[in-house]
Amino acid sequence: MQDFDEEVLAVLSCEIGSRPREAPTLVELLPVLGEIRREDGSLVIEFDAAEHSLIEAFVAAERQCCPAIGWDVQSTPEPVLRVSATPAQMDVLTAMFSKDQL
Numbered sequence: 542m543q544d545f546d547e548e549v550l551a552v553l554s555c556e557i558g559s560r561p562r563e564a565p566t567l568v569e570l571l572p573v574l575g576e577i578r579r580e581d582g583s584l585v586i587e588f589d590a591a592e593h594s595l596i597e598a599f600v601a602a603e604r605q606c607c608p609a610i611g612w613d614v615q616s617t618p619e620p621v622l623r624v625s626a627t628p629a630q631m632d633v634l635t636a637m638f639s640k641d642q643l
Contacts, residue, residue, distance in 0.1 A: 553630055558606075560603070560605055566599075573588045573595075575588050585622070600613075
């Protein structure tokens with residue numbers, strides 16, 4: 542599991558202890574990240590290539606630890622994750638999903 546500081550967890554309203562330990566982490570998603578953009582008040586994250594089950598499992602875990610954030614996976618040919626959150630939360634999530642994290 543990634544280590545996040547208390548400030549990040551507070552912004553995300555995250556109860557990290559509620560996240561299943563065996564669930565896929567952001568580190569597992571970073572290699573398959575595609576485009577990230579803000580659209581209609583949401584953060585939209587596309588994936589270049591990924592198993593839908595990997596994205597679904599990640600989202601299921603995030604829904605447990607960060608229930609105040611909306612996590613919606615859309616299945617097009619490749620999965621697209623649409624995240625509904627406050628502007629401050631979207632700023633943090635944009636940084637977390639950045640390919641600079643690789």
